[in-house]
Amino acid sequence: MKAVFLMKNTSSMFGLNVGVLKEFTPSLSQRNVTCYPSSMVHLSSLLSKQYHGGHVVIRLALAGHNQANRPFYRIVAAFNKRARDGKYMEQLGTYDPLPNIYNEKLVSLNFDRIKYWIGCGAHTSKPVSKLLGLAGFFPLHPMTVTEAERRRAAALTESSREREEEL
Template sequence: MAVKIRLKKMGRSHRPFFRVCAMDVRSPRDGRVIEELGTYDPMVPETDARAILNGERISYWLGVGAQPSPKVGTLIKKYGAEGSHLEAQAEAIGRLGDRRASAIESARAAASSVKMPDVTKPSEDPAPAEGEATADAPKAEGEEAKTDDAAPAAEEAKAEAPAAEDKPAEAATEEKKAE
């Protein structure tokens, strides 16, 4: 099987992103890959941070006869296992990481200033705090009192209902006797 190391286009229109892949020569540009070997993002502002390659695996594929495409060949010369721009790449990735870290921190600060309501499941909090326990206790007692008041009233209603049913039956029997 003839293998090429080439770019597989990802991303979207006007925002390309590529994966460096080992692919069969006959497969289409964005087709099935044998192995993904790295990424190439031409939109990254730091030129040396655009390509991130797995040099060990690229060396393996080159060793078994895979042919790189012209663009991938240039990337391998610069950022491969023995690339000429590896130190510059490490510095650029560090600078880019610092920018991203500061952007993430500022986003977190902005998010923390906006207070979102805390929605938690009751099962997540196994033991309520002391203030919550005292606040819930009167409510619970009030609910018990309501159910205690409702229970005798319900029992009285049940007791009266059969008695009311018995009276019409007795009246009906008395009427039959009178006839």
């Protein structure tokens, strides 16, 4: 199942509002593959020759797909030691950090494939963990809550200063 989420910049309990926009069925290219529960994924001998012990740690991370002054990220499953914008095994979603005309940041995630890779022992990077926490897939990252509390406190002090200046 693939879901598209909208993150509004308006303040809420955790600083961002998240809601399901649409749900899609998985594409035909996604296959059901059995996964062994371990902390590492064993790949074919062709891929595993470049790593010690034949095991590779897979990481769910953001891969930059940027233009000048226009950041855009793909959420990908890739080898742990790859370059930031290097090759990846599978694209699992996208993240557009710039707000659109409705003041929303767009995130699309393929939950079925994310579950598969995490079941295979893939690790998540901090930005991906934060996005998955906001989407409800993981618990919220502690820094997300802390940052929202700081923003809320700053907004309260700013509004109280404005009230005092009016009086």
